[in-house]
Amino acid sequence: MSTAKNKPRLGVIGCGAIAQEIVRAVREGVVNANIIVMMDIYPEKCQKLAEMLTEKPSIVTSIDDFLQADIDYAIEAASQQAVREYGEKILSKGVSLVVLSVGALLDPDTRHKLEKAAEESGARIYAPTGAIAGLDAVRAARIAGIETVKLRTIKPAKSLGVNVDKPTKLYEGPAHEAVKLYPFNINVAAALSLAAGKEAQVEIIADPNATRNTHIIIVESPATRIEIKVENTPSKTNPKTSWLAALSAIELLRRITSTDPLLVGS
Ligand SMILES: NC(=O)c1ccc[n+]([C@@H]2O[C@H](COP(=O)([O-])OP(=O)(O)OC[C@H]3O[C@@H](n4cnc5c(N)ncnc54)[C@H](O)[C@@H]3O)[C@@H](O)[C@H]2O)c1
Incomplete structure (x- = not known):
């Protein structure tokens, strides 16, 4: 010891x-x-x-x-x-x-x-x-080649700083723009892109009724199709951040x- x-x-x-x-x-x-x-x-x-x-x-x-x-x-x-x-x-x-x-x-x-x-x-x-899962499989699939990487993030509207009355898409585009526009909310897009060796295409949705931070990852490769949904409990001290x-x-x-x-x- x-x-x-x-x-x-x-x-x-x-x-x-x-x-x-x-x-x-x-x-x-x-x-x-x-x-x-x-x-x-x-x-x-x-x-x-x-x-x-x-x-x-x-x-x-x-x-x-x-x-x-x-x-x-x-x-x-x-x-x-x-x-x-x-x-x-x-x-x-x-x-x-x-x-x-x-x-x-x-x-x-x-x-x-x-x-x-x-x-x-x-x-x-x-x-x-x-705040996501499955980067081990994404890194493994990368060896065979990755065709597409997608991330769909749904967060409570308040933690995205907007006031909407129904689920609303705030952003659709490449990860490098997403992390600039939402620096405290979408680090997962960066981790996913780095693991895949390919930039993720990102959607960010503000949901007025959501209580969790949800990330859906879809990766297509000749070796596998990965679809993972992670529904996170927000941190008590900073709801933008997931406990995970x-x-x-x-x-x-x-x-x-x-x-x-x-x-x-x-
Ligand atoms: N990788 C991920 O999946 C993931 C998930 C959630 C949050 N994050 C990121 O992790 C970071 C921390 O998250 P958190 O929820 O603990 O944030 P937080 O706001 O609760 O705490 C951040 C602390 O850092 C301090 N700080 C900010 N800039 C600083 C600087 N230049 N020098 C010294 N101190 C500085 C602030 O004063 C604050 O006390 C954020 O950038 C957040 O976006 C990453």
Whole structure:
């Protein structure tokens, strides 16, 4: 068993809804790691989360101070802007980066900069599956070739910031535009596109009666036709975010920091 001393060392950027679940998972030992440093533009948000931990992390507001801490993994749970602003610096220092605001990686320039920094330092970039399912099968199908990738997202109208009286299509088009127009709602389109190696065609529907965040994924390949529907419970603290997205990040962290002898799923 690893001791507190050799546990992986984590830094968290963005102390909101997803970070709260990650902190809880570390506190409960689901993720066998220590949180060393936390950063937010509103440090009081980190303060609140730090209270949940027995070993108190340092709380900072700048990326330079964040990188003063000796960490193995940085978890970005903040915004696409945070990925663009801090990603390259983190990776250049040899710190691996878990990106939640995956939409940022659909910008070719950002992706190239981050990949180059990671290649040069030996760090890695992790994009968790997030609020969807089946990226393992999508990655497998990609080996045979993928013909089409579609995503249909239905969310409560309020969390999309509109007031409509019946289900209304707000957007239809490529994923890279969707993540720009709805940066806090459609990161799944980015994860799906990156897994498929092909840009997803996206529909976003605002439903005044919906209580869940629903994603329907359809992938056509000579090897398989995948149709997956995921109906997520929204996070209590941020209804734009699905609880599953936080759990997916936790599972990724659990897996990369664990020494499990048996790994299930590809
Ligand atoms: N991959 C997925 O499936 C998925 C699912 C849901 C949410 N997300 C994304 O994950 C991110 C976090 O989601 P959340 O629900 O925890 O959000 P949240 O709004 O609850 O918390 C975000 C926190 O980050 C802080 N922040 C924002 N920009 C920052 C910056 N540049 N530097 C430092 N701190 C900054 C904010 O002050 C806030 O406290 C969002 O970008 C969201 O779109 C991804």
